[in-house]
Amino acid sequence: MATGSEKPKLPPEDVTVSADTMVGKTVTLRSSTVARVEARTGSRGFSAYVDGAVARQLAMDDIQDVLDGATTWLGPVSDETIAEAEQAWRESERWRRE
Numbered sequence: 429m430a431t432g433s434e435k436p437k438l439p440p441e442d443v444t445v446s447a448d449t450m451v452g453k454t455v456t457l458r459s460s461t462v463a464r465v466e467a468r469t470g471s472r473g474f475s476a477y478v479d480g481a482v483a484r485q486l487a488m489d490d491i492q493d494v495l496d497g498a499t500t501w502l503g504p505v506s507d508e509t510i511a512e513a514e515q516a517w518r519e520s521e522r523w524r525r526e
Contacts, residue, residue: 450475 455478462474469477499505 450479 465474465477
């Protein structure tokens with residue numbers, strides 16, 4: 429069923445957030461975005477907030493890379509399989525609420 433010979437691409441193993449040193453960069457942001465971030469963090473927490481947001485986006489990008497690689501390697505997920513997974517999810521949600 430494989431549509432390609434490449435295995436799914438995995439995120440780099442050398443990704444460490446806590447041990448990284450900070451590097452100053454200049455970025456351009458919308459004034460409305462800056463105002464909203466500063467309202468949440470004050471002026472002293474701005475960089476940490478943006479760093480966290482970028483780290484979360486990179487994690488999402490890594491997940492998408494794995495999914496894209498799996499789709500290339502194994503082929504797309506069938507509508508039937510998606511329907512089965514959705515049904516199983518609904519049943520698990522109902523079970524958790526009981």
